[in-house]
Amino acid sequence: MKIKLIALSATALLAAGCATTPSDDEYYAKAVSLMKAGFTDRGQAKVDRIDQDRLQKLCSSYESSPIPKDVAAQIEKEQLATIKYPADGKFLGDHKKGERIAQSGRGGQYNDDPKQPSGANCYACHQLTKEEVSYGTIGPSLYHFAKLRGYGPEIQKYAWNKVYNSHAFAACSSMPRFGHRGILTEEQIKDVVALLMDPNSPVNK
Ligand code: HEC
Numbered sequence: 747m748k749i750k751l752i753a754l755s756a757t758a759l760l761a762a763g764c765a766t767t768p769s770d771d772e773y774y775a776k777a778v779s780l781m782k783a784g785f786t787d788r789g790q791a792k793v794d795r796i797d798q799d800r801l802q803k804l805c806s807s808y809e810s811s812p813i814p815k816d817v818a819a820q821i822e823k824e825q826l827a828t829i830k831y832p833a834d835g836k837f838l839g840d841h842k843k844g845e846r847i848a849q850s851g852r853g854g855q856y857n858d859d860p861k862q863p864s865g866a867n868c869y870a871c872h873q874l875t876k877e878e879v880s881y882g883t884i885g886p887s888l889y890h891f892a893k894l895r896g897y898g899p900e901i902q903k904y905a906w907n908k909v910y911n912s913h914a915f916a917a918c919s920s921m922p923r924f925g926h927r928g929i930l931t932e933e934q935i936k937d938v939v940a941l942l943m944d945p946n947s948p949v950n951k
Pocket residue numbers: 848866867868869870871872884885886888905908909912915916918919920921922924938942
């Protein structure tokens with residue numbers, strides 16, 4: 747993403763006949779302002795998504811070198827502190843609804859109705875059930891997740907935490923922060939956690 751932004755701003759600056767060599771930060775700022783000038787909020791797609799938070803800025807700065815252990819540990823601690831727990835203390839919702847949410851790639855796009863809930867698109871990165879013929883492999887297979895790891899409260903809490911804010915366990919994870927970024931509602935996260943944790947879910951069959 748950063749490379750694309752730099753390429754975009756480089757073209758713009760060349761066109762303007764700029765003779766000096768701006769720094770990466772200047773290229774970046776120019777690219778962000780060009781994108782903000784060229785795009786408007788539409789549907790569920792909001793222009794402020796271009797603005798990186800502290801975590802994203804830090805992870806972008808370690809794109810080409812491994813992130814130092816102490817920096818990663820600090821990020822994970824900060825992200826863990828963002829996690830909110832269900833008001834009724836129950837982590838598990840309805841696994842059938844969870845599967846529909848996990849399979850839906852809708853949400854966050856300009857042609858998505860802001861009044862409609864988002865999907866989670868878990869299948870784009872994970873195998874979840876045996877029936878699924880096509881799934882992504884960016885993340886590990888979650889088939890038999892609870893059958894292998896256990897159904898107890900500790901694993902339920904871990905599944906909640908990971909879905910709510912994946913960066914609490916892997917500082918620069920490519921998995922979206924579904925709860926922290928408000929992609930899914932509390933009820934939707936419960937349903938997705940049930941998909942992972944319910945003994946009757948196709949994940950554990
Ligand atoms: C864009 C890719 C992507 C999407 C979408 C995604 N994940 Fe992940 N997920 C990952 C990656 C990569 C990991 C490996 C660890 C890490 O980097 O966070 C992971 C790890 C996990 C883990 C921890 C596995 C373990 O063995 O401890 C769970 C649980 C999980 N994801 C659940 C989900 C669920 C449920 C969804 C949908 C709500 C989802 N993921 C969506 C990429 C993704």
